[in-house]
Amino acid sequence: MTRADDTPIADYARMLRLDGRRYVILGAGQGIGRQSCHALAANGARLVCVDVDKTKAEDVAHECGNDAIGWAADVSDRASVERLFAEVGGLFGGRLDGFIDIVGRAQYADIGELTDELWDWHFTQNLRHAWLAMQAATPLLEANGRGEMTFIASASGITSAPRHPAYGAAKAGLMSLVRTAAVELGPKNIRVNAVAPGVVWTPRISGYLGEKGKARNEANAPLRRVAYPSNIASVLLFLTSELASYVTGQVISVDGGVGAKFPFPMDDL
Ligand SMILES: NC(=O)c1ccc[n+]([C@@H]2O[C@H](COP(=O)([O-])OP(=O)(O)OC[C@H]3O[C@@H](n4cnc5c(N)ncnc54)[C@H](O)[C@@H]3O)[C@@H](O)[C@H]2O)c1
Numbered sequence: 001m002t003r004a005d006d007t008p009i010a011d012y013a014r015m016l017r018l019d020g021r022r023y024v025i026l027g028a029g030q031g032i033g034r035q036s037c038h039a040l041a042a043n044g045a046r047l048v049c050v051d052v053d054k055t056k057a058e059d060v061a062h063e064c065g066n067d068a069i070g071w072a073a074d075v076s077d078r079a080s081v082e083r084l085f086a087e088v089g090g091l092f093g094g095r096l097d098g099f100i101d102i103v104g105r106a107q108y109a110d111i112g113e114l115t116d117e118l119w120d121w122h123f124t125q126n127l128r129h130a131w132l133a134m135q136a137a138t139p140l141l142e143a144n145g146r147g148e149m150t151f152i153a154s155a156s157g158i159t160s161a162p163r164h165p166a167y168g169a170a171k172a173g174l175m176s177l178v179r180t181a182a183v184e185l186g187p188k189n190i191r192v193n194a195v196a197p198g199v200v201w202t203p204r205i206s207g208y209l210g211e212k213g214k215a216r217n218e219a220n221a222p223l224r225r226v227a228y229p230s231n232i233a234s235v236l237l238f239l240t241s242e243l244a245s246y247v248t249g250q251v252i253s254v255d256g257g258v259g260a261k262f263p264f265p266m267d268d269l
Contacts (some may be wrong), residue, residue: 015242019044022092023240024084026075026133027103029056031202032152034063035229036100039237041066045097048088050075075103075129085136096140098148100236101133106156106167108208114166122166127173134181138190146189150239151178152232153196155255171196175251182249191248193239198255200227222257 023040027033029051037049041064049064050071051057058070069091073080088096105125109118130151141147154171161168175194182192199205199217209217217226235254238244253259 012243016237017044018097018241020046021097022046022048022088022095023097024048024050024088024099024137026050026099026101026129028060029053031102031204032197032200032229032232033102034060035233036102036236037061037064037068039230039233040100040240041068043237043241045240048084048091050084075101075133076124078132081129081132081136085133085140089140092140094140095144096137096147097144098141098150098240099133099137100150100240101130102152103129104152104154104167104171105204106164108163109165110163111165119166123170123173126167126170127177130174130177134177134192138185138188141185141190142188147191148240148244149181149185149190149192150236151192151194153178153194153251155196155198155253155259158196158251158253158259178251179249186248191239191244193244193247193249194251195232195235195239196251196253196255197227197232198253198258200229200232202229220258221255222261225256227254227256 018040023045025033025037025047028037028049037047037060041047046066047064047068048071049057049061049068050073052072052074054072057072061068061070071084073084075081107118134149137149151174153175156164156168157171157175178192178194185192198221201214214226218224232254235252239247
C-alpha cells in the first residue's frame with residue numbers, strides 16, 4: 001500500500017516522546033503549570049521548573065524527577081528572565097529545545113473601576129513576560145537548530161471579558177504576539193503557539209468561583225464539565241512534540257465547546 005509521506009504510522013506514538021529534550025516551564029508551581037511539568041517529564045523531557053514561589057518550584061521539580069531543576073524567579077522582571085535563560089544556557093551547553101509560559105493572573109473590576117496601576121499590572125502579569133521570554137530564549141533555540149515556544153491565552157481574550165477587561169485585552173495581545181513571533185521565528189525552525197482554555201479547575205479558579213460557580217460552568221459547557229489541568233497539559237504536550245511539527249502561529253481553544261455555542265437565545269424557536 002502506498003502512503004502520502006514516509007512517516008511510518010507506528011512512529012506517531014514515538015513522536016510524542018521528548019527524550020533528550022530540555023524545556024523551561026514558567027509558572028510551574030501549581031495548576032496548569034504543575035500538571036504540564038508532569039506531562040512533559042513523564043514523556044522524557046528534562047525540565048527547569050520556574051515559579052515565583054521557590055518552594056513550589058522545587059517541589060514540582062522533585063516530583064518530576066529526571067534531573068528536573070526548581071528555579072525561583074519573577075518572570076515579569078527583565079533582569080530575572082535574562083538571568084534565568086543565561087544560566088539555563090550555561091547548564092545545557094548553550095542550547096534549549098523550548099519553553100512553555102503558563103504565567104497569568106487576573107483581578108476583577110469593571111472598565112470604569114480599573115485604575116492605571118491595575119491596568120498596567122494585568123499587562124505585566126499576562127503579556128510582558130511572554131515577550132521577555134521570547135527575547136531571552138530565542139538565541140538558545142536558534143543554536144539548537146529547532147524549538148517551540150508555547151503560551152497560555154484564554155477564552156477571555158477571544159470573546160468579551162466581563163469584570164476582567166484588562167486581563168482579556170492582555171490575553172488578546174498575547175495571541176497577536178504569538179502570531180507575529182511565529183512568522184518572525186518560523187525561518188529559524190522555531191514554532192510558536194498558544195492554548196486558550198475555558199474554565200480550568202485549578203487552585204486559583206476554584207478560589208474565585210466556588211462550587212456554585214463550578215456547577216454553573218458545567219451546565220454551560222456542551223461537554224457538561226469544566227476542564228482539569230490535565231486537559232490543558234495534554235494539548236501542551238502535543239504542541240511541544242513532533243506530532244505538531246507543522247503547527248505554528250495557532251491558538252488552540254480547549255474550552256469544552258463553549259466557544260462553539262450559537263451566540264443568540266434560542267428559546268423562541
Ligand atoms: N484556570 C483557568 O480557568 C484558566 C482559564 C483560562 C486561562 N488560564 C490561564 O492559565 C494559566 C495558569 O492558570 P492557573 O489557574 O493554573 O494559575 P495558578 O494561579 O493556579 O498558577 C499559576 C502559577 O504561576 C506562578 N506565577 C504567577 N506569577 C508569576 C510570576 N510573575 N513569575 C513566576 N511565576 C509566577 C504562581 O506562583 C503559580 O504557581 C494563566 O496564564 C491563566 O491566565 C487559566
